[in-house]
Amino acid sequence: MSIRLFSRTGFNGDSHTVTSDISDLRNTPVGTSTSSLRFTENDDRALFYTEPNWRGQVMFRDGITDISNTGKTARGGKSGFNNNICSVRITPFEFRVNYIVVIDDRDLPGSHNEDHTGLGGVLSLLQQVGDAHEVVQGILRPYLLDAVRLPTLSTFDSRVYFDLTHGAGTSRELGTMLGDADFPWRYDAFNVVLVNSLTNSVGTNSTLLGNRNLGAAIVEVRPDDELFGMGRTIAHEMVHALGIRNHGANNDPSLLMTQTGNVTGPLTDAVNLTDGQAETIHETLVQAESMVPANAIRVE
């Protein structure tokens, strides 16, 4: 691994090689004057922050690359990052993920229950969640996002059904469940709520609850889903809820945020995030962390 910082543009001036996370660049020869960067290995990847301790605005870069001016997009940089990088991160940030499988003992649409999936289906789904999460981890880790699943897998016997005809419905139904003392929501984790179907909705949906400190994604999965596809869908919905509201270049077969119906090649290839998307996700996590420090979603 070799990531080198230079205090002048064009790889000039004082330099410093990044060998570990640096929470405050003022302790290095380049100080806060980084003006160019050089990545020499394919697996080099780093997050650069405008404030110490990995806070503020974020620039993510990976792969072999020469950034001759950190403040200029045309030179590989990003506006606001010339003479303004204060910390660097090369190890992933962990954030916890709490899975909740919604079941019900009646025949409400939108829940996993024996009528829809059979008892065996519910049980096999619970087993699949662990494997699907490994897919999620594999997709997010190249962006220095380490999604750690909480050891407990909760089920919730729904008293409401999901009607996600529009975004407001998403929040309303989830809000109803949040009012239930038994709902196994975690405030110190990102919550993924798995339902059998989203009534009147196409595919999947997700939400970021503005008045809650952490995000949540509601994801439609079924026991007969192909495992990689299930994991990719969960990762896609999580990324929505972590700040990427739109689908971007929705016909790029290499991107995670391309909708499944638009992926022309193998689904396993459609897993990349753009640098900008990775940056937005990390900025969302910084915000979540600063809102409720005691329950930080982002942990070291």
Ligand SMILES: [Zn+2]
């Ligand atoms: Zn989507």
